[in-house]
Amino acid sequence: MVSGKVTVKNPTGLHLRPAGTLCKQAMQFKSSITFHYGDGNTANAKSVLSVLGACVKCGDEIELFCEGEDEEEALQFLVNSIRTGLGEEL
Known part of the structure; x- marks a missing residue:
């Protein structure tokens, strides 16, 4: 298992469009x-409802956890994608 922290920079947080992209x-x-977000809460990054339910706002830090055969690649790709706004202008 690998993990990495990233700060969400999207002005409106992880609303529907960036949550869907993630x-x-x-x-x-x-x-x-x-x-993981907030006070020890966990969300499934492969579920739009789970991501939306996390109510992640601009400036919030989340910690991604990846476990499996492509965990390193997944972590690197997703941290970079979140850091650059998930396709939205920052």
Whole structure:
């Protein structure tokens, strides 16, 4: 298992569009991908409802956890994608 922290920079946080993008990207990997937010809460990065339910706002730090055969690649790709706004202008 590998993990990495990243700060969400999207002005409106992980609302529907970036949450959908995150899920779509996470589903490309075979690894289990979750993230911790707030006070020890966990969300499944492959579930749009789980990501939306996390209510992650701009400036919040999340910690991604990837476990599986492509965990290193998944972590690196997703941290970079979140860091650059998940396709949205920052």
